[in-house]
Amino acid sequence: MKNITLSDITIGENTIIKEAMRVIDLLGLRLVYIVDKENKLLGVVSDSEIRKAIIKGVDIKEKVTGILNPAPLVLKSEDLKNPYQRSRMVRELRKKMPGSEYILVVDKDNHPTELIPLKNLDIKLLNGKHKNGGNNKHILVVGGAGYLGSVLTEKLVERGYRVRILDLLMYGEESLKNISKNKNVEVVKDDMRNISTLVKALADIDAVVNLAALVGDPMCKDKPEMAIETNYLANKALADAAKYHQINRFLYASTCSVYGESDDDKELDENASLNPVSLYARSKIQSEEALLDLQDENFAPTILRMSTLYGHSHRMRFDLVVNTMTKNAAIDKKITVFGGGKHWRPLLHVEDAADAYVKCLEAPLSKVKGEIFNVGSNLQNFRIIDIANAVHKIIPDAELSIEGENNDPRNYVVSFSKIEKTLEFKAVHSLESSITRMHRAITQGEIKDTNDPCYYNVKYNFHAKSEE
């Protein structure tokens, strides 16, 4: 984070609430101080106070002075040298504003004179603070019980975030068995298609991650109405409600499936033309467009077009290409590739995908606001046959056969240079180690019955086969 100066963190008394929120979001400090024309401190306003005011019906075009707290916790310059007074103020600030990193110093006439990082004042107080990231911020993860969501939630909690999961628990709650006992995790079992559920779920939230969807082409084909409601309409309503409440950091799970069918092996970046071949992909494109339309000075959607995921998760899925092949090789001793396996598919380990969300949550807002990122690794664009060979190498007693026609037209080589450069994102998990890990889980009894419907999206009330 760049050095924050007094002028960054103070705004004039005529500033409107929306502008105050924009300053708060861009600085990432959760508050801003208000000064009068003589540069005397009038008070402070925090992001959560703004959101509370909005819920009470205050208009964000009103002046911020109408909602400011006139008694902010600041250090008088004469107290700066008094260790007792200093640490008392810092303690109080930490209690009232967990995650605070700075304290404002004012002179005897109440003019701000200095902004001091807390770590320069009282080192002991930092013991309880997480090394990175979270700082007690409260994240709503919609779809947090799923394949990706359960891994992401665990990571967020480890980094010091509080997480509220809103999820229908379509595939059960086994994935949250351990994490739901954590005091920083709250699980709301409900349907995001319900507007009052959405609004309640947003209370006291700092950022939203929306992962909930009917995932996969066959599943959406089977239940088009529910797919349109969840994947598009409910996402749009969620984003609109977040924007209304000035919860401006909003991450959306899209997919590289939006590139659909491409004829050549040219790498597709975020500006490439889209060629969806399913309702699933179309619903994701419609959602992307709706989110970008909602963007304004404050509302900052970020779209993560993910590769096909693989690997072990708290909610295992055996309907994703690598996981399916590994399971079939381990159980049936067969790896089947349809139609020659020439089609390209970018892959990403589910843990790496979760790390990309953490990167986006912790990046300065200016780097991710309104951005679309392909999420994956330039080293992990594979042909389907390469995936089969990788599985075969680890499970050589399985028979590899190439059969019949491929009925999945998706074929895309994707460039991940933007996320690598902008956010320094690097996938660290390899296909081979992940296949080995899943093979062990299947053969050593960690996963008891690989046919259990909870491992297949379409088996939830549906009958077709799914793959992201």
Ligand SMILES: NC(=O)c1ccc[n+]([C@@H]2O[C@H](COP(=O)([O-])OP(=O)(O)OC[C@H]3O[C@@H](n4cnc5c(N)ncnc54)[C@H](O)[C@@H]3O)[C@@H](O)[C@H]2O)c1
């Ligand atoms: N898994 C992949 O390979 C992959 C690749 C690219 C993009 N994505 C996207 O990432 C996101 C997460 O995928 P996943 O693999 O974890 O899927 P998942 O099916 O395991 O998880 C989706 C979760 O959303 C919940 N959900 C569905 N409808 C809901 C509703 N109406 N209200 C509340 N909760 C609801 C489900 O209960 C489930 O827990 C999805 O949006 C998907 O489109 C996934």
